[in-house]
Structures are given as structure tokens and as C-alpha cells.
Amino acid sequence: MARKTIPLTNTEIKAAKAKEKDYKLFDGEGLFLLIAKTGGKRWRLKYRFNNKEKVIALGTYPTISLKEARTKKDEYKNMIANNIDPSEKRKQSKEENKIQEIQKLNTFYKISQEWLESYKYEVTERYLNKLERSLELYVYSFIKDRPIEQIKRLEIIDILKDLKNRELLETAKRVYMLLNKIFMYAVTMEYAPHNIIADIDQNTIIGRVEKKHYPTFIKEKDIKGLLLAIDDYSGDYTTKMALKILPYIFVRSYNIRHMEWIEIDFNKKEWTIPANKMKTKTEFILPLPNQVITLLEEIKQFSGDEQYVFPSFRHNDRPMSDNTLVSALRRMGYTKDEFVPHSFRSMFSTIAYENANHEAGHKFTSEVIEALLAHKEKNKIKDAYNRASYKEGMRELIQWYANWLNNLKKDSKKEN
Structure with a gap:
């Protein structure tokens, strides 16, 4: 006959010495209190699962009272009756808690910053800063x-609706x-x-957005006025010279401001813009017209x-600031709705296409016009071919355009 276990009492537990x-x-029923030689008292439950004897810890006494230990025992016995191993369940719960803790650390800020770090090799530093600025202004809050x-x-929809509103x-x-x-x-x-994000229809939330084109001048009298205004600009010398060169080469504002002497080949009359400064992330060789070489x-x-x-007029080891050229155009009387530094590109494109053939x-x-604008051809093989085959055409066209601009100013002086 199996020996019957007499249940423990609180008095007995308190009196137990190391x-x-x-x-x-x-x-009873597998529950026991382990009295360690160091004096600690630890609750344990011995049970069988799939014909294997196992022991699971329930906590220490007196943190876990006798009553609480028996309640835990009953819970685990119920799990075993439902074919659930308490030890495996606890292990699984710990793993899930660990995953949840890791997930809490993987905040949107942390992941977005990690993405920005990985993306910096694909875009210019200026564009990367623009992306980070957008996150700070419109998303992080x-x-x-x-x-x-x-x-x-x-x-996400709340973020988009806020911008729409x-x-x-x-x-x-x-x-x-x-x-x-x-x-x-x-x-x-x-x-x-x-x-x-793939599950959000931006047209439904935002509505269709019409593509905004940069303002520019296409009438000869307006272009004449702009060129003469630049010649008469009385501000900083460096700013004036950047504005005088920009109409002839019509590159993006970032490129003209970050132009370095080491990139200029006076003998070949070329400007080699490194890939890390290009929106296309491809090195660009721009032929320079005679007027630009002189300047x-x-x-x-x-x-x-x-x-x-x-x-920069404040720090010689830094490039001209982003706002310098914009401010100069405003001082000359041109509003943002009339002309911006990027407008020189649109101006060239319009004049070049109107005068083709x-x-x-x-x-x-x-193809030659687009090559001068450094617009990337989607077909990589064709793009590489274009850069090689249109080199001479690019040189002749940019010189034609520079002459065209000069002739406008000459005609204007004759009229006066």
C-alpha cells in the first residue's frame, strides 16, 4: 500500500532549518519544498510527461507562500492533463517574452536610421539629409x-491625412x-x-498629385533681362560668378555649389562630376563652353x-550654402514663382528643343539634349553607349547654347 504524504503546514516550513x-x-501530488544547505527554501513540482520524469521550479519561499505553491501546482497539473508540458510552455513563454523585448527595441526611429545608413551609398549626401529632414518634420512626431x-x-494614414489637411x-x-x-x-x-505601406492606396488617401514643374523663362526678352541682371549683380563676388556660370552649364544647384578645382580639366575643357555628387549615382563628364573656361x-x-x-564666404573650406543662390535671385527681384536655380535646366531644355533641326x-x-542634362537612360546598355557616342555632340550643343545666350545679351546692348 502506497504511503500517504501528510501535507505541509506553514509552521513546519518556517521551522525547517538548513x-x-x-x-x-x-x-503531496509531486509538490515539495527543497531546503538548501545554504538556507534557501525553493518550491519544486515533480511530474511525468510522455513517460519522462521532470521537475519544474515554482519559486522561493516565502515569496511564494504554501497556498500559492499549491495553486501553481494545480495549474500545472491541469496543463499536463491537457497534454501540455509545463516546462516547454515556460520555455516558449520566455522565448516569446524575449522576442517582444527585442521588438520593443526595434522602434521606427531605430530602423529608419538604420535604413538611412544603408541608403547613403545610393544617393547624394544632400538628398539623404533631405530624407532625414522629412522624417523629423512629418513622421517622427x-x-x-x-x-x-x-x-x-x-x-500611417493619419500621417498622410495630416499632410493633406x-x-x-x-x-x-x-x-x-x-x-x-x-x-x-x-x-x-x-x-x-x-x-x-503596400496595403495603402495613396490616391485614396492623398488624391492624385499633379506634377509640379519648376518655373522658368522661355521668352527671349525675359532671358535677356535675367542675364543682364546677373551681370549687374552687386552682391558677393563668388555668388555673382556662380550665377554667371550657371546659365551656360545648367547643372543642379548642389553640383555648382560643390564644384571643386580638382574636377576641372582646363586642357580638355571638361568638368568631371564624381558619382557621389550625381543624382544618378554615375560619374558625369560635362564639356565646358569657352565662355565658362574664361570665367x-x-x-x-x-x-x-x-x-x-x-x-562659402564664411568658411573657405566649405561650399557655398544651399540658400545663397536663391537669396541672390530674390535680391535681383525674382520671386520663387518666377525663377529658381533649378530653372536654368528647364530654360536650356526648352530652348534646345525649340531650336532643334x-x-x-x-x-x-x-538624346544629346537629355545627355547634357545628365538624365539617366533606363536601359543600362543604351545609357553607357549614349555617354560614349554623344560626347562630341554634347560639346557642340553646349557651345551652341552658350553662344546663343551671348548673342541675346549683345542684341540687348544694341537695342539700348
Whole structure:
């Protein structure tokens, strides 16, 4: 006949003292209290699962009272009756808790910053700063510290609706695209199981956004006025020279401001813009018309010992600031709705296309025009071929355009 275990009492447990070796006080149904030789008292439950004897810890006494230990025992016995191993269940729960803790650390801010770090090799530093600025202005206030896996579609929709309500439709579209890239990265790196941005129809939330074109001048009288205004500009010398060169080469503002002397080849009359400064992330060799070479030779006497052709007037080791050219155009009387630095590109494109295959114009095709604008051809093989085959055409066309601009100013002087 099996020996019946007499249940423990609180008095018995309190009176139990440490001995030379660990020993056990049994309560019945597998529950016992282990009295360690160091004096500690630990609750344990011995049970069988799949014909294997196992022991699971229930906690220490007096943190876990006798009553609480018996309640835990009953819970585990019930789990065993339902074919659930308490030890495996606890192990699984610990693993789930560990995963949840990791997920809490994987906030949107952390993952977005990680993505920015990986993306910096694909875009210019200026563009990367622009993306980070967008996150700070329009996104972080909503979901910065939220675990990325827990972010819901409605939270993203709130961000987009906020921009729409502020009539920042183009910004909303860009933020949507930015968030999509970040969530794609999160899925790729297994920070999130699904890209929730892909489930949001931006047209439904934002509405269709009409593409905004940069303002520019296409009438000869307006272009004449602009060129003469630049010649008469009375502000900083470096700024004036940058404005005088920009109409002839019509590059992006970032490129003209970050132009370095080491990139200029006076013998070949070329400017090699490194890939890391190009929006296309491809090195670009721009032929320079004679007018620009003359201007650069003049400027070299002023900043030839510096790194940048157009250094900041505050710090010679830094390029001209982003706002310098814009401010100069405003001082000349041109509003942002009339003309911006990027407008020189649109101006060239319009004039070049209007004068293509024209008796008094030029003979060059759209491919040459687009090549001068450094627009990337989607077909990589064709793109490489274009850069090689259109080199001479690019040189002739940019010289034609420079002459065209000069003739406008000459005609204007005759009229006066």
C-alpha cells in the first residue's frame, strides 16, 4: 500500500532549518519544498510527461507562500492533463517574452536610421539629409518610438491625412514613398513580417498629385533681362560668378555649389562630376563652353588655392550654402514663382528643343539634349553607349547654347 504524504503546514516550513546536505519536505501530488544547505527554501513540482520524469521550479519561499505553491501546482497539473508540458510552455513563454523585448527595441526611429545608413551609398549626401529632414518634420512626431512591427496602417494614414489637411500634397506623396522604402527594408531584415505601406492606396488617401514643374523663362526678352541682371549683380563676388556660370552649364544647384578645382580639366575643357555628387549615382563628364573656361580662369585668381570653386564666404573650406543662390535671385527681384536655380535646366531644355533641326538653330537630337542634362537612360546598355557616342555632340550643343545666350545679351546692348 502506497504511503500517504501528510501535507505541509506553514509552521513546519518556517521551522525547517538548513542541514549539511539539501533535503526535501513533501506536500503531496509531486509538490515539495527543497531546503538548501545554504538556507534557501525553493518550491519544486515533480511530474511525468510522455513517460519522462521532470521537475519544474515554482519559486522561493516565502515569496511564494504554501497556498500559492499549491495553486501553481494545480495549474500545472491541469496543463499536463491537457497534454501540455509545463516546462516547454515556460520555455516558449520566455522565448516569446524575449522576442517582444527585442521588438520593443526595434522602434521606427531605430530602423529608419538604420535604413538611412544603408541608403547613403545610393544617393547624394544632400538628398539623404533631405530624407532625414522629412522624417523629423512629418513622421517622427507620430510613430518615432513605436515598435515598427506594431505600427498599424491607420497610424500611417493619419500621417498622410495630416499632410493633406495642410495642403502639402506633394510632400505627402514623397513621405508615402519614403515610408514604403523603410518598411520594405524592415521586411527584408525581418524586423517586420509585412510591408503595411503596400496595403495603402495613396490616391485614396492623398488624391492624385499633379506634377509640379519648376518655373522658368522661355521668352527671349525675359532671358535677356535675367542675364543682364546677373551681370549687374552687386552682391558677393563668388555668388555673382556662380550665377554667371550657371546659365551656360545648367547643372543642379548642389553640383555648382560643390564644384571643386580638382574636377576641372582646363586642357580638355571638361568638368568631371564624381558619382557621389550625381543624382544618378554615375560619374558625369560635362564639356565646358569657352565662355565658362574664361570665367573659371578669372575665378581661379580668387579661389584657386581653395578646395571649392565657390566657397562659402564664411568658411573657405566649405561650399557655398544651399540658400545663397536663391537669396541672390530674390535680391535681383525674382520671386520663387518666377525663377529658381533649378530653372536654368528647364530654360536650356526648352530652348534646345525649340531650336532643334531649325535653320537658325542646331542639328542635335533629343538624346544629346537629355545627355547634357545628365538624365539617366533606363536601359543600362543604351545609357553607357549614349555617354560614349554623344560626347562630341554634347560639346557642340553646349557651345551652341552658350553662344546663343551671348548673342541675346549683345542684341540687348544694341537695342539700348
